[in-house]
Amino acid sequence: MAIGFKITKEDGQSRARLGLLHTSHGTVQTPIFMPVGTQATVKTMTPDEVCSCGGELILSNTYHLYLRPGHELVAEAGGLHNFMRWDAPILTDSGGFQVFSLGPLRKITDQGVTFRSHIDGSEHFFSPEKSMEIQMALGADIVMAFDECIPYPCSYEQTKDAMKRTTSWAVRCRTRHNREDQALFGIIQGGMFRDLRLQSVAELTTLDFSGYGIGGLSVGEPKPMMYEVLDYLVPAMPKEKPRYLMGVGSPDCLLEGVYRGVDMFDCVLPTRIARNGTVFTKEGKLVVRNAEYARDFRPLDPECDCYTCRNFSRAYIRHLIKANEVLGIRLTTLHNLRFVLKLMQNIRAAIVGDYFVEYKDEFLRRFKLD
């Protein structure tokens, strides 16, 4: 087996659960948040820093690495772990989400997707087989099946067609994938339609993937709608396999996802807003680039234990960001990543200690949403 997954505890008051995910590059505890290293780097950070923030499993993007530097070059470097010097587990996405996000630049058939590079406009073709080839060359511990992603909102008919195509592509991925040290996850689609979601999970389950991604959520729908889908979808998913909610990373959604039985998350949000000068605190988001922090000599979050908060003031970080100094976005990125990863550590501790629901309620009482 490329991976092993073992549930070590189930929460008594919610669907939350603790697990151990064994991979070719070590074991991690779930629920887990995966920092995103799109181009073989978690933006602005060294691997050591990601590690020091509590990062244990990172995600990298097939579409981006295929275009630059190219998956053959990464394979020549000894695979992605060696190329970027990350010795812990890696998950690669399938490239599906990126190529479907290209909009008018792409054309879909049952065979696959023709698209143009966002870098130089050159034409390329992704199929389930091609996605598997690239991901096998990159050599991540967990790879994702190539799925058709739809926008929100989307009609029932279009959602159904994409869901069915996703199933048939999943079969082709299963057939083509043959790297034994890699685990292959299927991706559940079906938009916001209950019957399609349940059909998707039923069809994919027969293929016996090592885990299941939940795609097509966090794509612009209201949060309660996402929670509703999770409420009926998660119980229909195989209990003994890891459940991965794709593209979710705001603190409130992480808590609500774990509450509903999700084991894995990824999102660019914490690192992206950091580069914009926005940071998480226990009270909610704080826009440190705002003028009100010019003479504020307190840390970003007085309760945070990260390198940034142990050393630097809001005033200094604001100065760096206003002056376009790289250190500014380094410090905010480090803090936000630590904030989210510490939250996951606290969530796991709360499940162990049988106080997860109280922890969640208490956190959300304090954390102001936009």
Next chain:
Amino acid sequence: MAIGFKITKEDGQSRARLGLLHTSHGTVQTPIFMPVGTQATVKTMTPDEVCSCGGELILSNTYHLYLRPGHELVAEAGGLHNFMRWDAPILTDSGGFQVFSLGPLRKITDQGVTFRSHIDGSEHFFSPEKSMEIQMALGADIVMAFDECIPYPCSYEQTKDAMKRTTSWAVRCRTRHNREDQALFGIIQGGMFRDLRLQSVAELTTLDFSGYGIGGLSVGEPKPMMYEVLDYLVPAMPKEKPRYLMGVGSPDCLLEGVYRGVDMFDCVLPTRIARNGTVFTKEGKLVVRNAEYARDFRPLDPECDCYTCRNFSRAYIRHLIKANEVLGIRLTTLHNLRFVLKLMQNIRAAIVGDYFVEYKDEFLRRFKLD
């Protein structure tokens, strides 16, 4: 005394010398190279990283900090050391070089310089007194007198006028400066004219500064011309005071400067070319962004002990730089800074071991110049 300077050894075959420079924030060995932290940050690096590269004394820029975030704000933060979390010595320049570099944006009188901000075009006025006030607010260990900088080439008459004004401004700086934990250095001008240089050093020496900067070199003149000036100027400078060659940082010039009796150097070169994808190696400069390094899996410099070279390949760093990833310029900056600081460590060791001239010749034989 704000600083103490003690020569601990003189080289038998050159004017090179070892010294100890005692400041309010600790003692450093000379000859020393000072990394530049223009806007209260050595670009892309944390204070810890500068330290880990061997950085012991950094330079920061009065002009930039005056404009943003403002010297009063820095003073409110407890001074520059506290604001940027650098607990070792700092030197601030006078702002002279920057305001004179603004070209048509500035107007000079005996009183001072009127200039426009490069950030928002607002009008400002720097005088010797103003420069002292700002530098006293910033709170560096070593501050520089406000001098008139001239371009290269420059006529004898204009050079003479600037030199004379520099002397009269030096007197005003000496009068205005009254912070006892700070050392004030005078700056020698006089362009490429021997008599003016010797007159400048004679006039400034009567003011008994704590050290002497050599300004107006490394401004575009051929390197042999700079070495010629050093050959006659350094012997005329007070022997017991530190000699600081401003704006010099290429490996060959550091060696030639030490050879001629210089104790201190600063330059943006190592960090600036790093951000451009150019790195130092024992063989000379290497442009790692070039296509020839796309599949080169060796470190930047196989003989380097820095974090970059211990972990990452040229191929990976090239990928990061081509993909505009911050980590790319972080890794090249770290390497270049380590390269130059290690060179200074080797230079000091060579003076101790009585093999400095051989070390210099050997280094320059291998290090290809452009």
